[in-house]
Amino acid sequence: KSSGKKKTSKAERLRLQKEEEERRLKEEEEARLQAQEEEAARLEKERIEQEQKAKLEAKDQERRESELAELHSLEQKFLSAQQWKTDYRARAKWEHYLSCDGSPDPTVLQEINTFMSLWREDQNEDIQLVMEKGELVLKLIEKLQFLLLDTPPNEITEKETVQYQESILELQNLLHQKYNGATEHLLRSANMYEDSETGNMQAVIKDKNVTFCIWANLKKKVRFKNHVFCDAQHGFDLPKSLAVSSVAVRIFHTRYDHVSPLWLQCQSVPKLEVLDSKELTRHSKDNVEEPEEEEKKAREEPNMPSEEETCSDGRKSAVLFKENSSSVADINETTTEEETEKKSEILEIPSQDPLMQEEMNDKEEVITDENIVDLQQFVPVGGVYHIDALQLPPQVKQIKDWSMVELHDVGLEAYPYPPEEAEDATHPPIQITLRLSDDVMYFKDPVIARWDPAGQQWRTDGISNITYERQEKSVTFEMGAFYTIALLQDAHLNLPYQAWELRPTGMDEALLLVTTVCAAVQVQIKGNQCMLSAVVVEEKEVLSHVTGKWISPLGLRAVLKKAGVNIFPGEYSPKYVSVNRKAPLAEVRAYQQMALVASAFAFAWSKWNLEAGQEQVVFKVSEHLKADSVKDKDWSLYMFNGQKAQKLKITETSEAFSEELEEDSEFHSTLYHMLKDFASKEAIDKVETASFLFVDVVYQLLLAMRVLTYS
DSSP: OHHHHHHHHHHHHHHHHHHHHHHHHHHHHHHHHHHHHHHHHHHHHHHHHHHHHHHHHHHHHHHHHHHHHHHHHHHHHHHHHHHHHHHHHHHHHHHHHHHOOSOOOTTSHHHHHHHHHHHHHOOOOOHHHHHHHHHHHHHHHHHHHHHHHHSOGGGSOHHHHHHHHHHHHHHHHHHHHHHHHHHHHHHHTGGGGBOTTTSSEEEEEEOSSEEEEEEEOSSOOGGGOEEEETTTTEEEEOOHHHHTSSEEEEEEEESSOSSSOGGGGGOOOOOOOOOOHHHHHHHHHHTTTOHHHHHHHHHHOOOOOOHHHHHHHHHHHHHHTOOOSSOOOOOOOOSSHHHHHTOOOOOOOOSSOHHHHHHHHHTSOOOOOTTBOOTTTEEEEEEEEEEEEEEOOOOOEEETTEEEOOOOTTOSOBOOSSOGGGSSSOOOOEEEEEEOOTTSOOSSOOEEEEEETTTTEEEOTTEEEEEEETTTTEEEEEESSOOEEEEEEETTTTOSOSEEEEEEEETTEEEEEEEOSSOEEEEEEETTEEEEEEEEETTEEEOTTTTTOEEOHHHHHHHHHHTTOOOSOOTTGGGTSOOOOOOHHHHHHHHHHHHHHTTTEEEEOOGGGTTSOTTOEEEEEEEOOSSSOOOGGGOEEEEEOSSOEEEBSOOTTOSSOOOOBOTTOOOBSSHHHHHHTTOOHHHHHHHHHOOHHHHHHHHHHHHHHTTTTOO
16 A cells, blocks of 8 residues: 555656646747747837938928028127127227226337336325225236137237236236335334333224235333234234334235146136037038938047147247236225226236046146145135235434434345354244135135245145134244245135026026035026126125126126135146036037027026936936026926937936936937927027127136036
8 A cells, every 4th residue: 555655656756746846838939929929029119210300300400401491590688798898898999098097008018108207207205095995916927818818819828918918917016116225215104103001103004905914022021012903903922032123014915816836727717619500500511411410529529739830829828827926916895887897817828628638637746845835726815914024214313303324225125034154053933823815715724825935836834733713713833944925725616516506586687506515606687797696605705895796707707716715617627526527519519509598598407417328418408488496397408419419208306317208209419499399489580689698697607617517
């Protein structure tokens, strides 16, 4: 019996195994067939999608010429703006000639040379008169800076560029010489400013451009070796050897920087050259069957200048970047709109594409001396502090009705400290306290540096025991000798942007919002001007002295940089910022077409721009005809490569990036026509009637900020 059971169970096992094997094979066959069906369905879907895409691309190619022609008609607004600015410059020159206000035209060499010669010969060294004349000099410098910055290369010769640069440097040097002369004049009559408590001279004289603090050691008492200038809150603590010497101390704060090398003030607004729509139309005629090759070529060759142009512009650059002991002036506040329009600083007109320059910059030599400040990364903010020890000149003596003074024809003399004959000996340092300007934002502790005239550079050695009081906005430090000091800040603290948005608020009006790690900046645009409407730091509005004033885009750039809120990338920025590099063709044509439709459409940052690759840009768009903010549900995503625009199916909250087209949408050769498919007639009417000056200002701001690369 047991043997029969065993046989039965064995047979049963074999049967079960066979059934299991058959079931497994059947399941595998079913899975294989299902996979085949799914693969066939996928391939069929892909085939249909490819056919649909090919049809859409063919349709796009058919109308490409007409769309580019229509876009070219809109792009005439840029040429109109350029012509308006050319006429404005000519009109301003003529109006200055007719005004006969006594001020020279700084572009006329004879006039500016005569002005400087007459002032050099003028023996009146009264400090107030020097300050008044100094304000005129700064305005002349601003005019030259604005012309160098704003004039297109075809309207300014190389000779004029060199002339304007040299005039700027001569004006800067003359101004500083005059302040030295005024210092000597004050020190000769130091006893007139004698402090009743200490018996020493102390005076603070200031205006909106400079703060002039002077102290003279008339009594030579050790207990008066330190002093705080109450009206300026600057102060010093001298070593005992100086406290018993005939020495004067000057802390001369200029809110402009005439010390740094000239190239520091000549950093260009990012400028990308690509083919205009007319040239693209011509190319599309020649290459109808090869749009991809045309696109690739346009990306790889972003309108290189001819050999002759490169040579000419290269020489201009050499002149602009020549190192000098002085630098261009910072921009000073002015009152009238015309003066405000002319606020600026020198910016080199680049001879080639900045993206190409970026690659060249990557190969540049790095600074090996850690004490030398890298001016490609750090920039002086808040002006310059000239801190000097000076020889006390012979004092005026009253003899009966006569005022007599011994004259030495040596000018203002520095007091040597530490003494030259005892270089090896150790000498106590000088302690300095500087009250920082309320008009400047320091987001981090600034770098304190001294100017090295021999090396033409800012250095951090020779300065020690730095204490930065953020609440009091003051900095205290010690230095081994008397130096010219600057407070430097990383130029890229506000880059890259965390978010940005551009939205229309009325006819030829818009609001540009930029959010950075440190600040939120709001810029209003109206007609041919823009206005800094708010700068918010840690939920508080700051820099009220520069908000609410209508200025040019170039003026806005200068004002924000001067205030320490630099939101504009420069020539060297890619070395210090994580850049989302984009092809010049895609980037610049996106800015152009965004500007052309900015009167009726809002644009904003999208996280998918990082995922879209170098050849394409992605951003949010919404038709916007009201002044309020855009609701999240109203945004759509668009992708553009400079020659093809499409609406994406994904949203900002999708899990992954996809180039899949939005249903019932097509390809277009321009962003303008892509938006036109979904736009109302009212929106298109606003686009067509938008002022060319408004379009140009929006374009200038987008190009200066390069929001698609630095966000």
